[in-house]
Amino acid sequence: MAATTIDQVISSPRVSARGERLGLLWRSPTFLVGSVIVLFWALSAIFGRLVVPHDPFQPDILHGLTPPSPAHWFGTDNLGRDVFSRVIVGARGILTVAPLATLVGTVLGTSIGLIAGFFRGLVDDVLMRAVDAFLAVPVVIVGLLALVALGPSNLTVILVIGIVFTPLIARTVRAAVLAERELEYVQAAQLRKENALYTMFVEILPNVLPPVLVEFTVRLGYAIFVTATLSFLGFGIQPPAPDWGLTIFQQYIYLIGGAWWPALFPAFAIASLVIGVNLVSDGLVQVFGKS
Amino acid sequence: MARFLARRIGLALVTLWLLSIIVFVGANVLPGDVGRRILGPFADPRAVAVFNHQLGTDRPILVQYWSWLTHALRGDLGNSIAFGDPGVSMLTRALGNSLKLGLVAFLLVVPLGVLGGIVAALNRDRFLDRLITIAGISATAVPEFVFAILAILIIGVALRLLPITATAPDGSSVPVQFGYLILPAIPLVLVLFGYIARITRAGMIEALDADYTRTAVLKGLSYGTVIRRHVLRNALLPTIAVVATQTGYLIGGLVVIEFMFNYQGIGQLLFLAAQKKDFPLLQAGVMVIGAVYLIATLVADITYSLLNPRIRYGGAD
């Protein structure tokens, strides 16, 4: 019997690919800036209620619509409530609904994408037609229809956005699965007579997780966008929650009269959060994108 | 080629049909008791029953669907509960207005986005590229209503560059109408710019890195000629395919923009329908939007296949 031979020297330069990628991530400015922003709002969502200077729900009609001042950093809205406190606390609503909705969409979408991509043929065709049908109508409009039909509540919003996102994510996952499926390890699994469930979830899924992760963060940004829009239209998060979209809807008429602060600061909050999430996802795409 | 066309149209029709089922379920099954939903929780049960009978929602689901489908194929999309008028006429008028707004937005954003993507790709990883990419990401992220507020404030109120209302006075010529539509189109343009620029940039980079570009450069052509003659035609192909899908986001944005500018387009119509729980109108409107989107993607698909020799001319000898 031949002696065992080591004919390679792999270890040193090839530090695990994953470790190398994480290192790159930390050095990416887009990722870092985005993470800081997201972190700030996440902390606001969790601890906001405890640290804000004023009670966000306490009206003070006499001092309504006062401009920003040392007492009220962001001024007061039409009911005299402190805008700054409302903005900070308002993060909670949107940061509960949007991530959960995205999670629902990702789990469902990944499963559908896996099934469509793995089985191909008729199953794929049928599923993709259904996906196309969902994609034909913009998210906001489907959201409207569903929320009208079911009545607005946080849970409904989460489910509706989640289900509407499913086709989008399924598309991307399917594409990744189609590519993986061509690789020989899938054939090797067939040669072991592995069943479909095993091959899909144990063999293929771990390899499509990077694109799934990227999809998640990309969709998260869009989920925030949609949640804010639906709240703005009155079909999302309901009053008296200090939700940003809702606030803007309530306060933007005062813009014409010159009171820009109650509408603009929540607007900036939305913008900054979505930009932050998008920067994070852009950073992730740059590092994990071509896996 | 004809087979391909037939196949694509067939698929689009199947999708449209599936959409009709989904929409129908959404508008007639999800609410449960439609009459109750519309009249509210405090209405008298007998009034609700009468209302349901008027609407026809007390029939079996499949019968309802069949009735709706056959009417729709004949061009009758039901009457609006809230407004009383037939859905089709309301929708056509509103759609016309929205298409004008959409067209203005499109005419602005596509050249801007494509140009941005090309410039970004040609300056890859340098300042201009980072700038365009970050600007694109940021702009895409912000919801339209935020931009709308800023646009109204800055351009409309402070600088007084453009009129704030979107609707031109009656009888205005088309160019004047378009002029009024520029301000409302701006938020749409900003939101879509990022995505189009990004896809164009990706397509350009892939073409720039391709072997055929190397061949062209090694023939001794100048850089400019290589870009013009060899790179652009391959780089812009994916963009065409993608631009059509942007109609989806465009229409979604219309709801908000039309609401804010009080513009009588289909977005506003649907919003009002939603507020008034006008299910027939909602159903009809969503179908129309779906159809518009499918037509847009079909056109884009066909254009893409005509322009891409690999698809147009099939395989090897």
Added chain:
Amino acid sequence: MSQAAAPPPVLDVNDFRLSFRVRGRDRTAIRGVSFTVGQDDSYGLVGESGSGKSTIALAIVRYLPQNARITGGSIRVAGQDLVGMHDAELRKLRASTVSMVYQNPGSALNPSIHIGKQVVEVFRIAGLGKDEAHDQALAMLKKVRIADPDRVMERYPHQLSGGMQQRVVIAMALAKNPALLILDEPTTGLDATVEAEVLDLISALRREYGTSILLISHNLGLIARLCGRIGVLYAGRLVEEGSCDSLFADPRHPYTVGLLRAIPRWGMSKTQGVLDTIPGLPPPVGANIPACVFVDRCGLAQDICREKEPPLFDLGNSRWSRCFFYERANLLPVHEPPVRVRAPRHGEAQTLIKVEHLNKTFRHDGQSLKGVVDVSLVIRQGEALGLVGESGSGKTTLARVLLGLTAPDKGSVLEVEGHALIPVIGQRPRDQVRALQMVFQNPGGSLNRRHSVRRILGRALSRLIGLVGRARERRILELAQSVRLDRSLLDVWPDQLSGGLKQRVAIARAFAGEPRLVVADEPTSALDVSVQGAILNLLVDLQAEKGVTYLFISHDLGVVRYLSDRIAVLYLGRLMEVGDAETVFTGPHHPYTEALLSAAPVVKGEQRTRIRLHGEVPSAASPPTGCVFHTRCPRFIGDICVNVEPPLLEVEPGHMMSCHIPISELRKMQRPEAGVPVPTERTT
């Protein structure tokens, strides 16, 4: 006495150094390379992955990535200094003096522009008018032996076959009558017979145009065929240089010696000799190597090799070697342990697999395509059957049908050890699933990157044999040992392994269930030359130890001949010839086999008589009538070949052939003295 000024060499590379800036650090890729290519010369640069050969090619045309930095030395093309050139001069150089042809001709052509326009463009750059350029382009296409150039001019690249695409690229390259033509792996991916044609074309054209050639390849046989001189590149350094003949006959650097020992010399079979390997891996790009670049893998290394870098020693006769011990290079100790070989038993061995009237038709979009047509053969226990054929031959389809990955047409008979083999693997009983396993071509794709090696082997064991727990762990260790995989590698991810190691894991996995038949589909094609030997030796060893049977698929005839006991030759899904390896290879053999053998580029050994096949492999969708090979057969005898499909007959004991020419005639025709048949221009 007056001396006429000698014309400058076409290419003069002098101590050229280049590095890449990666993440803020400079990584040296080329460490000082010098060579010259004179007028009418043909120079070959050979090296494996990471040697820097492609980088040099791109440096000569100055098409380097943005992060490349030239850190020293010079490159002169036709006397002009390349490194300091301005853009305008560079463009002129590219337009008139240097041309490049590289692999993947399909992607080298712009998919959205007509062929005609792309070729015409070259002439327009040279200043010709529209009409004249068009005429010249047409003439050029004719020159590269494209039949019907008018039609081809109207086509798009994706409508042409690989061979035709490469000919168009060559036409574009030679159109400007360059002084230097650089070829970077120009025939990778092309079928053997097409490759031979392209090489002949290049040879002929370059003589006609008087162009100098720089050929870059990892394939020594290719270089031997085209080039007069050769330079061996390792880790960015030229380690040996000389004329092809003298270098191959008498290599003077341990690396060259190792390379030559790693490839089966023509005619060599496993019973005649062992292939050797070069242990270790080439240093990664950018590594800092103070001394001899090859020292870590060299069996002759001494202390001095680790302290100083050897200079280029002049061995006289234009031979150079960068090794202190060039005199002893041939004494490089063999690295691979000796290999046991099972002597093939003729006739007595029992049948393991029986295939009768196997047909496989693919249906797509209303068209049907016959992948395998009426194949009947037998695979005997313990033998290695080599399956040979070009693209469209059906060899992969045949293997897939055997493995149950694709179902054959009704009426096909498949048997393993006398029992019917269930066509679809999903329905096979466990013992049949265990019995047939496969080693894939692409080691990177055949192992799940998210599973550790231990998990991969463990799953195979538990699934195929039902082993769990301690027994399974023990068996994993045994498997690893049997493929000479160190146990420390069991808990790493496939990405951390080199190609050769990945393939060992794949082989271990295939053997996990103690299979009866292992299908090896191009098991070494994706590996570096220096590593191939180890894998092939491993396969031979395992066969001797476990008595397993192989179905071995490869396009590399040298490797097939080395490994196989019997050979089956396929063309367009039909069996052309089956027989003992020796018999099939020495002849007399089927005309197609004859052409294949003559097409294979060899380093040393018998000089084959050159048979050139015309045209491309016909499309499987509309195969020729009668004998499917008749459209390209150099021994075509007449109408019978066009009308009647020859049956597969036993022409000698143990030797089956499908040809109308009786074997006695073939024997006379194929003797070396009989001369080479002149291929006639045939219209299909």
